[in-house]
Amino acid sequence: MPRAGLNAQIVVREAARLVDEVGHDRLTLAALANRLGVALPSLYKHVKGAEALAQQLSALATAEIADEMTTVAAGRSGAAALRAVAAAYRSYARRHPGRYPATQRVPDPADPAHLAAGERAVGVVYAILRGYGIEGDAAVDGVRMFRAAVHGFVSLEATGDFGLPRAVDSSFDRMIAALDVAFRSWPTPGEPDAA
CATH class of the missing domain: 1.10.357.10 (Tetracycline Repressor, domain 2)
Incomplete structure (x- = not known):
């Protein structure tokens, strides 16, 4: 179940904060899901995959x-x-x-x-x-x-x-x-x- 209040914009903004901390080449969907406190499959409700996240970022x-x-x-x-x-x-x-x-x-x-x-x-x-x-x-x-x-x-x-x-x-x-x-x-x- 997706976390309440989570949407694509929040996911991308959190990815932006995370990528500044870990580096562009070290951003993963698993790390982002962990950061957001959701299971990885739940993240796919807001972003279609790593390539889509990279484009949105x-x-x-x-x-x-x-x-x-x-x-x-x-x-x-x-x-x-x-x-x-x-x-x-x-x-x-x-x-x-x-x-x-x-x-x-x-x-x-x-x-x-x-x-x-x-x-x-x-x-x-x-x-x-x-x-x-x-x-x-x-x-x-x-x-x-x-x-x-x-x-x-x-x-x-x-x-x-x-x-x-x-x-x-x-x-x-x-x-x-x-x-x-x-x-x-x-x-x-x-x-x-x-x-």
């Missing part, structure tokens, strides 16, 4: 990071917006080490809320790039560049892979300053690429 985490990025971008443009959004992205990854990897999952086309969250997150970066005059296909390149740089940094930071004797914050700040320079000097349409 991704939707939740993507919405959270998109909200944080959107909030800090409001009223800013150019380098100020770039710094604020990159810092919010990094802060989310640090505060939610288990949820953050779930944000990297491609949104499920059958889940409108997940799609909308993904579009909001990417839309913030597109808006920053428009402020630099980068649009169209060039903006896709810019979004990929931003994501590769910031995701790469926070992933390496999360696994403790920055061992050189320099403050990691200084390196992050320099990387974002370098992105600002790159975006300010982005070739305009018709201009030959530097390559």
Whole structure:
């Protein structure tokens, strides 16, 4: 019998808390059922299985990071917006080490809320790039560049892979300053690429 008051939203939110404690790769339905105080078969009343839970967790985490990025971008443009959004992205990854990897999952086309969250997150970066005059296909390149740089940094930071004797914050700040320079000097349409 399912626990009274338990629903899919509560299950996913508890999974989000649990995954931050145990890590993205260590979340299991059995551990979640134990955490919720229900038998494993009862959990299936609220979530169809591990894959469905992973998708729902991704939707939740993507919405959270998109909200944080959107909030800090409001009223800013150019380098100020770039710094604020990159810092919010990094802060989310640090505060939610288990949820953050779930944000990297491609949104499920059958889940409108997940799609909308993904579009909001990417839309913030597109808006920053428009402020630099980068649009169209060039903006896709810019979004990929931003994501590769910031995701790469926070992933390496999360696994403790920055061992050189320099403050990691200084390196992050320099990387974002370098992105600002790159975006300010982005070739305009018709201009030959530097390559």
